[in-house]
Amino acid sequence: MSDSKELKVKEKQELSSPAEHTRPGPVFTPAVDILETEKELTLLADMPGVTTKNLNIDLRDDTLTLVGDIDPFEGPDEQDIIVEYEVGKYFRQFTLSEVIDQDKIEANLNNGVLRLKLPKVEKAKPRKITVQAA
Amino acid sequence: MLIRRLFDNPASYRNPFAELDRMRREMDLLSGNFLRTGPRHAFSAGVFPAINLTEDKDKYYIRAELPGVKGDELDIQATGKSITISGERKITPEDETAHYHRREREAGRFSRIIELPGEIDADKVEAGLSNGILTIQISKAEAARPRQINIK
Secondary structure: OOOOOEOEOOOOEEOOOOOOOOOOOOEEEOOEEEEEOOOEEEEEEEOOOOOHHHEEEEEEOOEEEEEEOOOOOOOOOOEEEEEOOOOOEEEEEEEOOOOEOHHHOEEEEEOOEEEEEEEEOHHHOOOOOOOOOO | OHHHHHHHOHHHHHOHHHHHHHHHHHHHHHOOOOOOOOOOOOOOOOEOOOEEEEEOOOEEEEEEEOOOOOHHHEEEEEEOOEEEEEEEEOOOOOOOOOEEEEEOOOOEEEEEEEEOOOOEEEEEEEEEEEOOEEEEEEEEOHHHOOOOOOOO
């Protein structure tokens, strides 16, 4: 498509965490899209470098926590020439206002993008109530 | 003598920003700003994608974070001393009835030329994309590799 825009560099957002982390190193907040339909919430998060085994998704009460760890991938003999971005783990937390059906949560990680499907609990779905004439 | 020092120092030759970066750190120290825990602000060229360039004895490595970009949406070319990375990041439209609460991820085209500090062997360039990270391995030209010199 020719009408697509030019991508700009977005500096990775470093998290200023209220709690200290036990392991040193920078922590970044991944860019996310959150969209809602009648049936579910979908969350998309950019977490480049995170593998399925290093990704931790936790939903407790109404707090959703995403933690992605990064394995170092530079060779031991490599020396930096240009460093334009830093590598570190990802952390982001959301408070969900909807009641989520925990058993039906689906998570997919594809090319560094997490897609998380959070189906709403049956009873939270809006239902049209027809009023019957007496 | 000044000129000689400039050229003798491999660090400042390879990365003219290293010196600036060092100066900035010293300024931070002077201004009491040294407690700042933010990232080491790298000098970004302001062109997408941000890259990290490293080298070892035989190769240069270019890495870029390109989450959601597939291999066939990327075009990588090697010419002379430079590598061109171009492509498009697409975000597939979601269900039309959905409404967005947050929309931070961006789509669009990009193109970037990276000039390498030394001669390269344009025939030996390998690129791989895994978990949203692009890694390009570029073999250095024979002439650019460091050579061990034995003392007789």
